[in-house]
Amino acid sequence: MSDNPASLRVYGADWCRDCLRTKRQLDGLGVPYDYIDVERIEGAAEEARGISGRTNIPVVVFPDGSHQVEPADADVAAKLRELAIL
DSSP: OOSOTTSOEEEEOTTOHHHHHHHHHHHHHTOOOEEEETTTSTTHHHHHHHHHSSSOSOEEEOTTSOEEESOOHHHHHHHHHHTTOO
8 A cells, every 4th residue: 555645545355356356447547546345455344344334345545535336347447548547
């Protein structure tokens, strides 16, 4: 996990298909991100829930502080373009 709060963060778990899809999308686009495994990192699930108010994953936190929960690829791409990351 990065110490840079302005970096893109993805909270997820290895068994979650949506998490794997989001990671695959970001990897394919060459967008750097910090992956936070909610099952392996103590307190990560609570942190993700505190951000989103939900237990659903993935929770994608963008450098501007906004977040998306279980986002479609199109939603992630649109936000990345809005932030001039793509």
